Amino acid sequence: MPVINSIAAAEDEMTAWRRDFHMHPELGFEEFRTSEIVAKLLESWGIEVTRGVAGTGVVGTLRGSGPGERSIGLRADMDCLPMDEQTGLPYASQTPGKMHACGHDGHTSMLLGAAKYLAETRNFAGTVHFIFQPAEEGKGGGREMVKEGLFDRFPCDEVYGMHNWPLLPAGRIAVRPGPIMAAADQFDVEIHGKGAHGAMPHLGIDPVFIAAQVITALQGLVSRAVDPLDSAVLSVTRMEGGMAHNVIPASAKLSGTVRTYKKETQDMIERGIAAIATGIASGFGATAVANYRRGYPATVNPAKEAGIAADIAASVVGEENVIHDAPPVMGAEDFSFMLNERPGCYIWLGQSRGSDDAMVHHPKYDFNDSVLPVGASWFATMVESRLKR
DSSP: OOSOHHHHHTHHHHHHHHHHHHHSOOOTTOOHHHHHHHHHHHHHTTOEEEEEETTTEEEEEEEOSEEEEEEEEEEEEOOOBSSOOOOOOTTOOSSTTOBOOSSHHHHHHHHHHHHHHHHHHOOSEEEEEEEEEOOOSSSOHHHHHHHTTHHHHSOOSEEEEEEEEEEEETTOEEOOSEEEEOEEEEEEEEEEOBOEETTOGGGSBOHHHHHHHHHHHHHHHHHHHSOTTSOEEEEEEEEEOOSSTTEEOSEEEEEEEEEESSHHHHHHHHHHHHHHHHHHHHHTTOEEEEEEEEEEOOEEEOHHHHHHHHHHHHHHHOGGGEESSOOOBSOOOTTHHHHTTSOEEEEEEEEEOSTTOOOTTSTTOOOOGGGHHHHHHHHHHHHHHHTOO
16 A cells, blocks of 8 residues: 555645645644644544643544554654754745754644544544544653553554654665664763962973863773774763863863663763762872763664564555664664653654755744655554544
């Protein structure tokens, strides 16, 4: 079953939704306009709507025409990024400092397209929950939905999501069993030494010098402590210390990010940052305090559901357009909180028009509206296949 005809016929309607959302972007937990439009559209199609899930989240519930106990969840994110748009497009953001630079406007529109089609046909047995999630961009809307009892209130045997991917040609779909996106953590290291005149370093304990040694040593956690067949990233992205050219400060601070796929690697790096920082600082007569904060967990697709997602993709775009073992990336995604609770799969939907397409989180990024019917058909076909009458 290729792209569904009636969904393809609704491409202009989905494009209109998408461009309207794009012109009126809203940050995480501030998606008041977006969520109200989503809720009203769902209600207009006869779908039961629950507002206010994790603040601005919306869940639509639809039962098929046949009896069935099984249920499935489909998720799309709604928030934008805090950045200025530079596309110059007629439908560019009308709000300075806010832009749909990650395509969540497209994800929302694809799920709406699938919901409209399924509400019209109801050619399935059981229940589907359309999960419109707030605050994916760093604020953990997926985590908050789960904490509020998402799957207790809206039982799902499986849950599926997708992200547009400008690195793949439009109409191709990539999936992989196992980790597809990384855990994203943050750390700070505060080093406390002794201030002194910049010309008399022997009278102080230089925390800037010590911080430089810590930065160098931290790279050894990845190059020498992580299994070469595993993957991890540790980046020190900020260094603070001192206010004047001729003053050695009393303290300095490092900050950075860690990306991992395996929990044991994550645990090792957390321990290692603290041990390296405190050990080096102590060796120079200073003290150090490390603060490690775990963010989104790794997004891991169970093998069975990854196979299901790939089969559905092949039915929509053709087997030749499905990548079954896509290389994972070190970006993070809070759909991981949902996959930690229920089996399911997260896929990438290609949307590239050519080599000059901007990647997500770029001020010139533009969602490719031609793939809206493809994503909506994948969502809809998933329901009709997994909840077959």
